[in-house]
Structures are given as structure tokens and as C-alpha cells.
Amino acid sequence: MNLSVAPAVGSAAAGSGPETAPVLAVKNIEVVYNSVILVLRGVSLEVPQGGIVALLGGNGAGKSTTLKSVSTLLASERGAVTKGSIEFRGKRTDNLMPGDMVGMGMVQVMEGRRCFAHLTVEENLTAGAYARPIKGKELNDALERVYAYFPRLKERRSSLAGYTSGGEQQMTAIGRAMMAKPSMLLLDEPSMGLAPQIVVEIFEIVRELNQKEGVSILLAEQNTNVALKYSDYGYILESGRIMMDGSAKALAENKDVKEFYLGMSSEGRKSFRDMKSYRRRKRWI
Numbered sequence: 001m002n003l004s005v006a007p008a009v010g011s012a013a014a015g016s017g018p019e020t021a022p023v024l025a026v027k028n029i030e031v032v033y034n035s036v037i038l039v040l041r042g043v044s045l046e047v048p049q050g051g052i053v054a055l056l057g058g059n060g061a062g063k064s065t066t067l068k069s070v071s072t073l074l075a076s077e078r079g080a081v082t083k084g085s086i087e088f089r090g091k092r093t094d095n096l097m098p099g100d101m102v103g104m105g106m107v108q109v110m111e112g113r114r115c116f117a118h119l120t121v122e123e124n125l126t127a128g129a130y131a132r133p134i135k136g137k138e139l140n141d142a143l144e145r146v147y148a149y150f151p152r153l154k155e156r157r158s159s160l161a162g163y164t165s166g167g168e169q170q171m172t173a174i175g176r177a178m179m180a181k182p183s184m185l186l187l188d189e190p191s192m193g194l195a196p197q198i199v200v201e202i203f204e205i206v207r208e209l210n211q212k213e214g215v216s217i218l219l220a221e222q223n224t225n226v227a228l229k230y231s232d233y234g235y236i237l238e239s240g241r242i243m244m245d246g247s248a249k250a251l252a253e254n255k256d257v258k259e260f261y262l263g264m265s266s267e268g269r270k271s272f273r274d275m276k277s278y279r280r281r282k283r284w285i
């Protein structure tokens with residue numbers, strides 16, 4: 001029942017200074033699809049103002065479900081938050097719609113860089129300003145701002161998105177989100193299927209965006225290695241539960257994380273299967 005709220009951590013009530021209050025607080029949420037499939041089992045996480053936080057875990061762990069719970073896109077997939085609460089800028093999101101979230105400054109970049117293939121790169125970017133329709137000089141300035149971060153997109157502005165590379169499509173998807181001038185971005189597996197040097201290029205831009213504009217970022221990734229390099233703090237999700245969390249540095253140095261997550265760039269998903277048998281032997285939290 002939605003009425004029972006878990007005891008708040010340090011209660012984000014008016015008194016506690018706005019600088020220290022997290023921009024996003026997910027408190028002990030449970031998520032169910034189609035009224036029966038329990039996917040998240042008590043997930044809690046926080047994103048501090050101006051922070052980059054990584055949500056790590058293998059395929060099916062619940063990363064996308066967590067991001068969709070936060071952006072409220074979950075309802076369109078017949079999912080529901082059945083316990084716990086989510087607060088964005090101190091406001092509970094229970095009764096908000098995706099459009100309200102965009103209006104409050106939160107934009108999600110979906111997994112699989114969903115671009116409109118039959119539109120040009122620039123038309124895709126322009127579509128990102130839908131929440132606050134703009135034209136003329138204002139539109140041009142907004143596009144130039146995106147092109148300043150992604151010079152490649154400027155070169156490809158007239159190409160149909162469907163004919164650009166995977167990296168350019170991911171950049172287009174992030175650039176489109178930037179057109180809404182977000183204060184917080186949710187990025188779902190930006191590295192998926194991209195060559196390592198393109199992944200670095202994209203993460204460098206994400207970091208720049210965070211540092212220059214103070215955009216807070218919650219990032220879901222299977223690529224633990226790169227995600228921990230670019231984030232401040234990380235949570236490891238498995239089967240819908242947070243198994244471990246800590247500063248990016250502490251996680252990167254953690255023995256279990258090293259063994260099961262950081263070895264994956266050469267071995268692919270194998271390390272996650274290995275972990276299943278490992279966990280049968282030893283519980284690590």
C-alpha cells in the first residue's frame with residue numbers, strides 16, 4: 001500500500017539545507033509489472049546535486065526499470081511502484097507524469113538510443129525541444145549549444161539519423177535530451193554496442209556537461225569499468241536489489257567488484273554467470 005512510507009533517511013523536510021539535500025532520492029521502492037511480476041525489491045539510492053551516480057548491474061538486473069520508475073515512464077509499460085517513494089527536488093513523484101518530470105528538469109535518454117531514423121540529425125535534436133517549442137534564433141542557439149558539445153553532430157546535421165553510426169545516434173539521443181535544458185539526465189546504457197574509443201568520447205562529453213552546466217546524472221551501465229571512471233558514486237544492482245554501494249573509487253578497488261565486474265571488458269557477460277555460482281558459495285553482503 002502506498003500509504004506506508006518507509007522512515008526517511010534524515011527526513012528531507014524544509015529545515016535541511018537545499019545544498020545538501022539530494023536532487024533525487026529513491027526510497028525502498030518495489031516495482032511490479034502487469035500487477036504480478038515483482039522486479040525491484042526495495043531499491044534505495046540518492047543522487048546529490050551536481051553528482052554523477054552509476055547504477056551498475058548485468059542484463060535483467062533492473063537498471064532500466066529503476067530509471068523508468070524515476071522518470072515515471074514505468075506506467076506506459078504497465079509497471080507500478082507498489083512500495084516506497086521517489087522524491088525529485090524534494091517533491092514526491094507519485095502523481096506526476098513524464099511531461100511533468102521534463103518540466104521539472106529531468107530528461108531520460110532511453111536504452112538503445114531511440115532516434116527517429118527517417119529524420120535528420122538536426123530534426124531529431126529539434127524534436128527534443130518539444131516541451132518548450134522554440135524557433136528562430138532561440139532554436140539556433142539551442143542547436144549551437146548542443147553542437148558545441150558534439151561537433152560531430154554539426155558535421156552530420158543534414159544526414160538521416162538512420163544512416164549515421166551507432167556513436168552518432170547515441171550522441172543525437174543525448175543531444176536531443178539537452179534541447180530540453182535539463183538539470184538532471186537519466187542515461188540508460190549509453191555505451192551499449194559502441195566501440196571503446198566512442199564510449200570514451202561520449203563519457204567525456206557527459207562529464208563536461210556535468211562540470212560546465214552542473215547537470216546531475218544518473219547513469220545505468222553494464223560497462224562497470226568505464227562507468228566507475230566517470231562517476232562519483234555507484235550502486236550495484238542484482239535481481240532487483242542493491243547488492244553494494246560506495247564511492248566510485250571504493251567500488252573500483254573492491255575485490256569482489258574487480259573479480260566479477262571489472263574483468264568483463266575482455267570476457268563479456270561471462271563474469272556475471274560466474275557470479276551466480278560464486279554467490280551460491282558465498283554471500284558477499
Ligand SMILES: Nc1ncnc2c1ncn2[C@@H]1O[C@H](COP(=O)(O)OP(=O)(O)O)[C@@H](O)[C@H]1O
Pocket residue numbers: 033034037039057058059060061062063064065066077078079
Ligand atoms: N515491461 C515489462 N513487463 C514485464 N517484465 C519486464 C518488463 N520490463 C522489464 N521486465 C523484466 O524486469 C527485469 C528487469 O529488467 P530491466 O529493468 O530491463 O533490467 P536491465 O535494464 O538491468 O537489463 C527483467 O527480468 C525483465 O524481464
Ligand SMILES: [Mg+2]
Pocket residue numbers: 063064065111188189
Ligand atoms: Mg536496461
